[in-house]
């Protein structure tokens with residue numbers, strides 16, 4: 762499935778998520794899970810990347 766990231770909030774969304782604000786969103790690409798999409802976003806420099814609470818609820822932010 763396709764994912765994208767809001768470059769201001771660093772929230773990772775599924776492509777169809779209705780909470781995406783188009784102006785600040787870039788496409789991350791195709792990933793089998795939201796976890797991998799977030800890991801990829803971190804490699805791109807979005808260190809605070811986290812899953813959207815509506816479309817990626819299974820991903821919780823680890824506090825380390």
Ligand SMILES: [Zn+2]
Nearest residue numbers: 774778813816
């Ligand atoms: Zn979302």
